[in-house]
Every structure is written in structure tokens, then in C-alpha cells.
Amino acid sequence: xxxxxxxxxxxxxxxxxxxxxxxxxxxxxxxxxxxxxxxxxxxxxxxxxxxxxxxxxxxxxxxxxxxxxxxxxxxxxxxxxxxxxxxxxxxxxxxxxxxxxxxxxxxxxxxxxx
Amino acid sequence: xxxxxxxxxxxxxxxxxxxxxxxxxxxxxxxxxxxxxxxxxxxxxxxxxxxxxxxxxxxxxxxxxxxxxxxxxxxxxxxxxxxxxxxxxxxxxxxxxxxxxxxxxxxxxxxx
Numbered sequence: 053x054x055x056x057x058x059x060x061x062x063x064x065x066x067x068x069x070x071x072x073x074x075x076x077x078x079x080x081x082x083x084x085x086x087x088x089x090x091x092x093x094x095x096x097x098x099x100x101x102x103x104x105x106x107x108x109x110x111x112x113x114x115x116x117x118x119x120x121x122x123x124x125x126x127x128x129x130x131x132x133x134x135x136x137x138x139x140x141x142x143x144x145x146x147x148x149x150x151x152x153x154x155x156x157x158x159x160x161x162x163x164x165x166x
Numbered sequence: 167x168x169x170x171x172x173x174x175x176x177x178x179x180x181x182x183x184x185x186x187x188x189x190x191x192x193x194x195x196x197x198x199x200x201x202x203x204x205x206x207x208x209x210x211x212x213x214x215x216x217x218x219x220x221x222x223x224x225x226x227x228x229x230x231x232x233x234x235x236x237x238x239x240x241x242x243x244x245x246x247x248x249x250x251x252x253x254x255x256x257x258x259x260x261x262x263x264x265x266x267x268x269x270x271x272x273x274x275x276x277x278x
Contacts, residue, residue: 083263092174094253094270096209102263110265142209146264151198151257153264157209 054079058143058158065137065165072166075143075162084126085144085155088112095142101126130163137165167192170269171258179244179276186240188256190206199230199237203250203263204271208242213239244276 056077065071075084083102087095087110097110100119115134120126126145130137140162144155170190179185191199199216214221216237217230227240241248254269 083268087268092250094170094172095268097267099263100263110264140207145268146266151259152200152215153198153257154200154212155210155255155266157211159198159209 056143056145056156056158058141058161060161061159063161063163065163067165070131070132071130071132071137071163073141073143073163075126075128075158076124077126077145077156077158079156080123081144081145081147081156082123083146083153084120084127085146086110086116086118086128087142087144089140089142089160098128098141131141137163139163168270169193169267170254172252172254172272173271174270175273175275177274179241179248179274181244181246181276181278183244184240184242185232185244185274187252188236188238189269189272190234190236191256191267192235193256193258194235195258196256197259200226200255200257201226201228201237201239202255202268204253205210205250210268211251212215213252223240237253241274244274246276246278249274249276 074119085151086098099118101107143158201212201213203213204210250273
């Protein structure tokens with residue numbers, strides 16, 4: 053079945069450590085996105101990528117990094133520079149271009165930094 | 167001012183009643199509009215796109231008012247299963263790619 057997979061579902065890290073969240077899709081989508089969601093809040097865009105080897109900063113990119121070496125994969129690294137990393141992280145993908153492009157989400161990764 | 171704003175609610179709705187809520191957006195160049203549904207601790211899923219002429223999908227009706235820069239969602243004959251957070255989404259098509267901006271969500275609680 054086609055879909056978008058995030059792993060792990062829950063992640064605990066010590067403060068000051070970098071951590072990488074995985075996002076893989078087999079939908080053959082060109083566009084991929086990372087969002088952060090805090091309790092009771094909406095989604096805020098961290099990074100997005102429309103094509104392999106290219107990505108753009110979203111609204112809250114500071115303290116995060118991404119890579120897009122393969123079409124299927126868009127991993128997100130939460131660095132020690134991110135001051136408040138505990139949150140729910142959602143990865144999404146969509147077909148590139150045109151209007152009314154539906155975004156498909158993975159099940160999310162809940163990151164807790166202690 | 168936030169790009170996309172929603173009343174966070176919660177809207178407490180008796181089962182079978184009608185509920186409606188709006189979402190305002192600040193960028194008049196926004197091109198496409200959506201409502202997503204998010205259940206507690208789950209990922210968002212597309213509920214419906216919002217077209218200029220307004221559109222309906224079963225008990226759900228979405229409207230777009232470009233002059234006043236808002237979209238609306240109306241739920242008729244509310245079911246217990248409609249309890250969720252409804253996220254307004256605005257799409258901008260840019261040279262660097264499509265950018266989807268989410269509102270903070272409106273929480274709806276349908277009660278027996």
C-alpha cells in the first residue's frame with residue numbers, strides 16, 4: 053500500500069543531543085514537508101522540498117536541518133540549537149505543482165527532550 | 167497578525183444540531199483553500215477543498231469569501247464522530263513550490 057511513514061512514533065532524547073526523525077514515502081510525490089505542532093496549536097512549517105537536492109526554509113527553520121538526497125526520503129534533524137524541541141512532528145507529501153494539492157501526512161513523531 | 171486565524175473553540179454541539187465556524191486569512195494572494203480534520207493525537211486528513219463557488223460534501227458545506235478573506239465550514243446534523251479539530255489551510259503557489267499554511271484549528275465537541 054502507498055503511504056508516508058514516520059519513525060519512530062515516540063522519541064526521547066537528552067537536552068543538547070541532536071536527533072534525526074525519519075520520513076519515507078512511496079507515493080511518488082515530489083513535494084515533502086515538515087511541520088511542528090505544539091499542544092492545542094496548529095501546524096507550523098519547518099522546511100519543505102519540491103525536488104531532490106533542494107529545500108526551502110519554512111516559518112520556524114531555526115534549530116532544524118533537512119536533506120533530500122532521494123525522492124522518497126526527507127529526514128529532519130533537530131539540533132541542539134533548537135531551544136524548545138519537545139513537540140509533535142508531522143511529515144507530509146504532495147504532488148508538485150498546480151492548485152488544490154492534497155497533503156498526505158505520516159502518523160507523526162512525538163519528541164520529548166529531557 | 168497570523169496568516170491564518172481560527173477561533174480555537176471548543177464549540178460544544180448537541181448531537182443533530184448544526185455548527186458553523188470561520189477562518190480568516192491575511193494574504194489576499196492566497197490561491198487554494200482546504201479544511202482538514204485532525205483527531206486527538208493523530209495526523210490531519212483532508213476533509214474537503216474549498217472552491218470559489220462553494221461546495222458541499224454530504225453534511226459538510228464549505229464557502230469562500232475572497233472579498234472578506236475568510237472561509238467557512240458548516241456541519242449539519244452533527245454526529246458524535248464529528249468531534250475533532252478542524253484545521254483551515256491556505257495554499258500559496260510560489261516559484262520555490264507550494265506552501266501550505268495551517269490555522270490553529272477549531273475544536274468541535276458533539277455531545278449526546
